[in-house]
Amino acid sequence: xxxxxxxLAVHNGVAVLTLNRLDKRNAISFELIDDLxxxxxxxxxxxxxxxxxxGAGKAFCSGMDLDNLKSLLxxxxxxxxQDSQMMARLFRSLYEFPKVTIAAVNGPAIAGGTGLxxxxxxxxxxxxxxxxxxxxxxxxxxxIVSTFLLRQVGEKQARDLLLTGRIFxxxxxxxxxxxxxxxxxxxxMDRARELAAQIMxxxxxxxLRTKRLLSxxxxxxxxxxxxxxxxxxxxxxxxxxxxxxxxxxLEKRKPRWSGR
Numbered sequence: 001x002x003x004x005x006x007x008l009a010v011h012n013g014v015a016v017l018t019l020n021r022l023d024k025r026n027a028i029s030f031e032l033i034d035d036l037x038x039x040x041x042x043x044x045x046x047x048x049x050x051x052x053x054x055g056a057g058k059a060f061c062s063g064m065d066l067d068n069l070k071s072l073l074x075x076x077x078x079x080x081x082q083d084s085q086m087m088a089r090l091f092r093s094l095y096e097f098p099k100v101t102i103a104a105v106n107g108p109a110i111a112g113g114t115g116l117x118x119x120x121x122x123x124x125x126x127x128x129x130x131x132x133x134x135x136x137x138x139x140x141x142x143x144i145v146s147t148f149l150l151r152q153v154g155e156k157q158a159r160d161l162l163l164t165g166r167i168f169x170x171x172x173x174x175x176x177x178x179x180x181x182x183x184x185x186x187x188x189m190d191r192a193r194e195l196a197a198q199i200m201x202x203x204x205x206x207x208l209r210t211k212r213l214l215s216x217x218x219x220x221x222x223x224x225x226x227x228x229x230x231x232x233x234x235x236x237x238x239x240x241x242x243x244x245x246x247x248x249x250l251e252k253r254k255p256r257w258s259g260r
Contacts, residue, residue, distance in 0.1 A: 001042055005032040007056070008039050014196045015048035015099075019055045025062035026055045028112045030083075032065075033090050040093050049204055050196040051097065053120060054104040054189065060129065061113025066250065072237060073246055084233040087112070088144050088226050095119045095148060095222075096215040098208055100199050104192040105129040105170070106185060115145045118152070118178050121211075124192055125170040126185035131178070132167040139245020139255070141236040143229035147222060152178060 001008075007018040017039055019026035026032075043051050055061055075083070094101065094116065101120040108130045109117040117123055117131065133149070135142040142149075142162050149158045153176050161168070173179040183191045199207070236242050240260040248255035 001038060003035045003039060005029065005035045006039055008042065010043070010046055010048045013047065013049045013200050014193060015043045015046060015051045017043070017051060017053045019053070019061055021065075022057045024065055025057070025059035025108070026113070027062045027065040027068075029065040029068050030086075033086055036090055037093060040097060044098055048099060049200050049207065050100045050102060052102045052104055052189075052192045052196060053116065054192070055106050055109075057107070058128075059107040059113075060103075060105045060109040061116055062108055063111035063113055063134070069246055070250055073243055075237070077234065077238065080234040080237045081230070084144070084230040087233070088230050091115050091119055091144055091148065092222065092226060096219075098211055100196075100207060100211065102192050102195055104188050105179075106188055110134055110167070112145075115148070118173075119148055122195060123173075123179045124181050124183050124188060124195070125173065125179045126188050127170055127182055128185060129170040129173075129179075129182075130167050131170075131173050132165065133162050134165045134167070136163065137165040137245070138249045139236070139239070139242040139257075141232050143232040143236075144226065147225040147229050151218065 005019070005021050007020045009016050019032070021027060021029070021032065072080070072083070102122045102124065103117045103120040105117045105123060105125040107126065107128055110130070110132050111134050114131045114133055133142045133145060146158065146162055149161065157176055170179055170182045174182055181191065240258045244255050244257060
C-alpha cells in the first residue's frame with residue numbers, strides 16, 4: 001500500500017513507520033490520521049512482530065497541522081463529532097495494537113504528537129525530545145488523551161500536565177514513567193531495533209495474548225471514558241474561547257479569553 005504522509009518498511013520482523021511531513025514538522029493532518037489508521041491495519045495483518053514509530057527530520061510530531069486547525073473554525077457540530085471520533089479511533093487503535101509498539105521520539109512531540117508517542121508500549125526518547133498536552137493554551141480540551149494519561153501517571157500528575165499545558169522534557173517524562181529510556185539521538189533507532197530484537201526472542205503467541213490481556217483489563221473503562229471524551233472534544237469547538245484560541249494561535253498573538 002502507498003502512503004503520502006508516512007513511510008512504512010518491514011524487515012526481519014520489525015515494521016518501521018516514519019511520520020514523513022518534513023515541511024510541516026510531521027504535524028497531524030486529516031490525511032495523516034487516515035494514513036496511520038491504514039498503516040496500523042497493514043502492520044497488524046503482516047508478519048511483523050514489532051512496530052517502531054518515529055519521525056522524519058528533527059521533529060517527531062509537532063501537533064495539529066495549521067491548515068487543518070484553521071479549518072476547524074468552520075466545521076459543523078456533526079463534523080466536529082466525526083473528527084473527534086476519528087482521533088479517538090487512532091489513539092485507541094495504537095493503545096490496543098496487537099503487536100508490540102515502540103516509539104522512537106527523535107524530537108518535539110506536542111499535543112496529539114504527545115499522544116502518539118506515549119501510547120506505545122515502549123517510548124524511547126532523544127534528549128532533545130519535548131512533550132506537552134498544550135490543548136488548554138489554545139481553547140481545546142485534552143479530553144481523549146486524558147483518558148489514557150490518567151491510567152499512566154495518576155490523577156495528581158495528570159492534573160499538572162493537562163491544566164498547565166506546559167512543555168516538559170524527555171528527562172521529566174522518564175521520571176513520570178511516560179518514557180522508558182532517554183537515548184542519544186544518534187543511537188535512538190539502533191536502540192529501538194535492539195529492543196525489538198530482544199522482544200522477538202519471546203513467544204509470538206505469548207506476546208499476542210499478553211497484549212490482548214492488557215487491553216482487556218482496560219476495555220470496559222475506556223469504552224465509557226472515550227465516549228464521554230469524544231463528546232467533550234466536539235462540544236468545546238462550539239465555544240467562543242475555542243474560536244479565540246485558534247484565531248490567536250494562527251495570528252501569533254496573545255488570546256483574549258471571554259470565558260464563554
